[in-house]
Amino acid sequence: MKxxxxxTWVLSITSILLILLTPASHAQITExxxxxxxxxxxxxxxxxxxxxxxxxQFMFKVNHKIYKHLFTPLSKGYDFLIPKKVQSxxxxxFTNVGxxxxxxxxxxxxxxxxxxxxxxxxxxxxxxxxxxxxDPAQAAFHLEKHDEDLGxxxxxxxxxxxxxxxxxxxxxxxxxxxxxxxxxxxxxxTFWFGVLDTFEEDxxxxxxxxVERVNKYSYTIRDNYDRIINNAFDPYxxxxxxxxxxxxxxxxx
Amino acid sequence: MKNKLLASLCFCLFLSSTxxxxxxxxxxxxxxxxxxxELLKDPKLQSDDKLILxxxxxxxxxxxxxxxxxxxxxxxxxxWRDCSPAEKKEFTEVFTNILKDxxxxxxxxxxxxxxxxxxxxxxxxxxxxxxxxxxxxxxxxDIIFSMKKFADIWQIYDxxxxxxxxxxxxxxxxxxxxxKESFTALMQQLKDKNFKNQEVQ
Numbered sequence: 478m479k480x481x482x483x484x485t486w487v488l489s490i491t492s493i494l495l496i497l498l499t500p501a502s503h504a505q506i507t508e509x510x511x512x513x514x515x516x517x518x519x520x521x522x523x524x525x526x527x528x529x530x531x532x533x534q535f536m537f538k539v540n541h542k543i544y545k546h547l548f549t550p551l552s553k554g555y556d557f558l559i560p561k562k563v564q565s566x567x568x569x570x571f572t573n574v575g576x577x578x579x580x581x582x583x584x585x586x587x588x589x590x591x592x593x594x595x596x597x598x599x600x601x602x603x604x605x606x607x608x609x610x611x612d613p614a615q616a617a618f619h620l621e622k623h624d625e626d627l628g629x630x631x632x633x634x635x636x637x638x639x640x641x642x643x644x645x646x647x648x649x650x651x652x653x654x655x656x657x658x659x660x661x662x663x664x665x666x667t668f669w670f671g672v673l674d675t676f677e678e679d680x681x682x683x684x685x686x687x688v689e690r691v692n693k694y695s696y697t698i699r700d701n702y703d704r705i706i707n708n709a710f711d712p713y714x715x716x717x718x719x720x721x722x723x724x725x726x727x728x729x730x
Numbered sequence: 731m732k733n734k735l736l737a738s739l740c741f742c743l744f745l746s747s748t749x750x751x752x753x754x755x756x757x758x759x760x761x762x763x764x765x766x767x768e769l770l771k772d773p774k775l776q777s778d779d780k781l782i783l784x785x786x787x788x789x790x791x792x793x794x795x796x797x798x799x800x801x802x803x804x805x806x807x808x809x810w811r812d813c814s815p816a817e818k819k820e821f822t823e824v825f826t827n828i829l830k831d832x833x834x835x836x837x838x839x840x841x842x843x844x845x846x847x848x849x850x851x852x853x854x855x856x857x858x859x860x861x862x863x864x865x866x867x868x869x870x871x872d873i874i875f876s877m878k879k880f881a882d883i884w885q886i887y888d889x890x891x892x893x894x895x896x897x898x899x900x901x902x903x904x905x906x907x908x909x910k911e912s913f914t915a916l917m918q919q920l921k922d923k924n925f926k927n928q929e930v931q
Contacts, residue, residue: 561867696867710900710903719894
């Protein structure tokens with residue numbers, strides 16, 4: 478386990494260096510210079526780098542089958558058992574547990590005010606919000622969550638997305654965001670519970686992470702995924718574009 | 731008497747013209763959304779057999795605030811220039827129907843979602859209207875309406891949902907299909923989709 482961790486870190490640090498040395502493929506644009514005037518001259522190659530396209534397309538199809546035939550039926554069963562209001566509470570709980578990641582990345586981006594907001598949210602929601610199942614910080618104190626992850630932090634400091642990668646089950650990502658996810662594990666309490674063998678029973682940890690995944694899929698991912706895919710003429714391209722643009726927006730925020 | 735009538739008529743005309751001139755991009759969006767939500771909440775239009783009527787009425791409200799020719803042009807990108815006038819016309823018609831079905835299809839399942847106007851940024855003939863869409867379970871979705879003044883009327887040429895441009899998303903797909911296959915193949919796919927949509931209705 479230790480050697481694996483060590484290897485992962487060496488790999489991520491090397492990749493971080495590599496990616497930081499690669500300039501961002503898109504320059505900062507002002508509000509009105511979006512693509513209004515230049516769309517007509519855009520070449521067929523958009524700015525998304527996809528050297529693994531053959532593998533990615535294959536994995537996209539595999540994931541689609543897994544989503545359709547395994548995750549969607551599972552999450553429909555979950556919807557039947559667990560009302561959306563409860564799903565929202567479960568979502569709040571895991572969002573609260575994920576505070577260290579957002580707090581840390583806000584700090585890394587020198588967003589002091591947002592980091593403080595994240596800290597306050599954690600204190601309020603863990604106490605008044607009964608262990609994070611409710612979000613009084615937002616409802617009563619109007620403290621908005623500031624979603625940040627390491628992929629966004631790298632983007633904030635000018636790292637481009639790098640090649641597009643479709644991971645099994647997880648789905649769309651890029652080299653930058655993959656490194657981000659690996660690094661973010663350092664902020665994830667459940668990851669450390671696993672590494673440090675805090676829990677005697679691995680099954681508990683597995684069950685907790687399954688609940689998190691199924692809830693997330695039912696509560697947020699399924700509808701978004703279906704909406705994109707059902708309206709698409711070229712689903713692979715549509716999902717890729719949506720992923721890249723959505724990440725761009727999150728980095729700019 | 732006649733003069734009075736004329737004066738009040740002039741006054742009315744003046745009033746309406748100033749109101750029209752003050753109609754900002756944001757106000758058009760807010761006004762249209764308010765009217766649309768009223769329609770969707772109308773108890774007389776709730777039953778399943780009223781669904782088609784409700785769609786028609788909603789389309790009467792929505793159609794004028796979109797510029798579908800501009801949307802079609804931007805969705806095709808540089809391929810637009812290679813099209814003949816007849817192809818352009820046909821593509822615009824077919825693509826408008828696709829979008830119509832996407833938007834109206836979403837309205838069928840309306841269950842109390844809200845749209846909140848945040849602010850707008852306007853530069854002469856272009857404007858961005860920032861809004862939040864609040865789902866019934868409290869999720870917040872950022873939606874930006876990109877608008878342009880076409881013959882003195884503000885119309886939408888793109889809707890950006892959570893940073894993803896609708897037109898841009900279609901453009902990457904259409905580009906990919908045209909490059910791999912052809913414009914004719916794309917037209918066929920669009921027509922097939924329209925046909926399927928009509929069958930569902």
